[in-house]
Amino acid sequence: MVNFTDSLRELKTILDRQELRAAVIFLNGLTPHRFTSLYRFDEDTLHNLCFFDRENPTQELTPDIPVMASYCVFVRSSRGTFTTPDSLQDDRVHGHPKW
Template identity: 35%
Template structure:
């Protein structure tokens, strides 16, 4: 599936984007560690779409710094299903009460902010996301930086996933 990437989103703060670019020069794990420091969410991850599965490529867990990869799971059991089916970003403060994410009502993760990582041919390759087991109401949206970061992650993420 090739998605329409023309939706309007605010631009991230230039300093945040420059700091992300600097972190990305240290590799994928360094880049997502940097993003994780900027969010109240416990987890930040990169996942690859693989048929009906969501494959973990890299993960940061604020509480377990040695964790670098999460579990693979069916896309249908993840907030990333929205990204996979629409190509659009998603931000959920509390999935237990959000009408857009009914399929996730009983999921262990309640908050989510995610953006699509596109392959060079425009197809949906995977997702960059923050998520947490409890509701996270950020003072400002993390989506602008996630969208910009996701647009820069493909080469590094694809190398790690290979």
């Protein structure tokens, strides 16, 4: 089980060293997810700042993508988190390009 306080302390230490990629890799290690990525919104485009793929750990970035082609459009519109446990059953994403 992950200890939130210890994990937060470790993340802060990594970020204090200005190691953004190491921070993304650390965060990925706390989850079962294949990908972890950090993007910057730039009007209608998402610019990838850092990327980690467990199956291809040498890949550091992905191409820029339109905001509308990503679930990040929901983050932008709500200015909050967006999660979906099953996108095929989630009415919020019905008809979205990623659906």
